[in-house]
Amino acid sequence: xxxxxxxxxxxxxxxxxxxxxxxxxxxxxxxxxxxxxxxxxxxxxxxxxxxxxxxxxxxxxxxxxxxxxxxxxxxxxxxxxxxxxxxxxxxxxxxxxxxxxxxxxxxxxxxxxxxxxxx
Numbered sequence: 177x178x179x180x181x182x183x184x185x186x187x188x189x190x191x192x193x194x195x196x197x198x199x200x201x202x203x204x205x206x207x208x209x210x211x212x213x214x215x216x217x218x219x220x221x222x223x224x225x226x227x228x229x230x231x232x233x234x235x236x237x238x239x240x241x242x243x244x245x246x247x248x249x250x251x252x253x254x255x256x257x258x259x260x261x262x263x264x265x266x267x268x269x270x271x272x273x274x275x276x277x278x279x280x281x282x283x284x285x286x287x288x289x290x291x292x293x294x295x
Contacts, residue, residue: 177215177277178244180236182255184268191230194264195221198232202261206236206247213243229266244274 186194203217215237222231238244244252253271262268 177280178238178241179275179277180234180238180244180247180272181275182234182236182269182272184232184234184257184261184265185229186232186264187266188224188228188230190264190266191221191224191232194232194261195219197260197264198234202258209247211238211243211246213239214247215239248272 184194198219203219206214206217217237218235220233220235222233224230236247238247241252248254248256253274255269255272257265257268
């Protein structure tokens with residue numbers, strides 16, 4: 177399993193609109209693509225502090241690099257930011273970070289996507 181992590185920032189004034197765009201348009205659009213190996217998308221939002229920006233993090237789960245490349249195109253590393261999202265973001269990561277899942281410890285005791293240790 178691969179976790180694809182991307183960050184974007186909005187102004188405090190745009191944060192609610194951007195969150196709604198993610199949840200009602202962008203993520204459902206990704207899901208509608210039915211990419212084999214895409215296992216889901218989490219959206220994290222930083223609590224507003226005294227700053228002028230709100231950070232959003234998306235964490236996408238993929239079974240393998242083929243699925244990542246199908247989603248992002250090319251080498252799979254570049255960010256995928258639709259025009260309507262760009263209009264609300266003040267800045268964003270140009271490339272996503274990718275991590276192999278090295279362990280999964282859910283509270284129900286059923287591990288998901290854990291790689292077998294190599295001898």
